[in-house]
Amino acid sequence: MKSYRKELWFDVPTRRAFINITSQIQTCLRESGITEGLALVNAMHITASVFINDDESGLHHDYEVFLERLAPHEPTTNYRHNLTGEDNGDAHIKRQLMGREVVVAITKGKLDFGPWEQIFYGEFDGGRRKRVLVKIIGE
Ligand code: ZN
Numbered sequence: 001m002k003s004y005r006k007e008l009w010f011d012v013p014t015r016r017a018f019i020n021i022t023s024q025i026q027t028c029l030r031e032s033g034i035t036e037g038l039a040l041v042n043a044m045h046i047t048a049s050v051f052i053n054d055d056e057s058g059l060h061h062d063y064e065v066f067l068e069r070l071a072p073h074e075p076t077t078n079y080r081h082n083l084t085g086e087d088n089g090d091a092h093i094k095r096q097l098m099g100r101e102v103v104v105a106i107t108k109g110k111l112d113f114g115p116w117e118q119i120f121y122g123e124f125d126g127g128r129r130k131r132v133l134v135k136i137i138g139e
Contacts, residue, residue, distance in 0.1 A: 005136075008028075011130075012127070015091075015127065016123055022118045029106060040101060040134070043095070043132055044130070046092060049098035049099050050119065052118065073090045090124070094122075
């Protein structure tokens with residue numbers, strides 16, 4: 001069995017963003033030389049997500065509205081977590097809602113997606129460098 005590991009770095013200037021990272025994962029898959037197996041992609045930080053959905057701007061706007069409704073950034077005093085001196089209590093909850101990782105099947109050297117599926121990095125507390133781990137195993 002072959003094994004491949006890579007860290008992808010992101011430095012998002014805004015507090016929140018959704019970034020399509022599908023082409024970067026496809027590059028990792030090519031580098032790995034693996035044609036049958038599994039790819040794990042996970043955020044290595046507890047205020048960021050990796051998830052799969054459609055690359056459609058209206059949907060991404062809807063996510064933003066939905067997440068702000070469930071866990072608004074302001075007022076920051078609403079979060080007990082922020083008593084630590086941080087202001088990212090909302091970002092931890094948004095990350096939990098959008099998920100930590102995805103696993104994608106690899107078939108015949110390609111990411112074996114369903115229709116319209118794309119992989120996204122979700123940032124909820126930007127302004128600093130963060131990592132995504134890519135681990136691919138197989139033959
Ligand atoms: Zn925090």
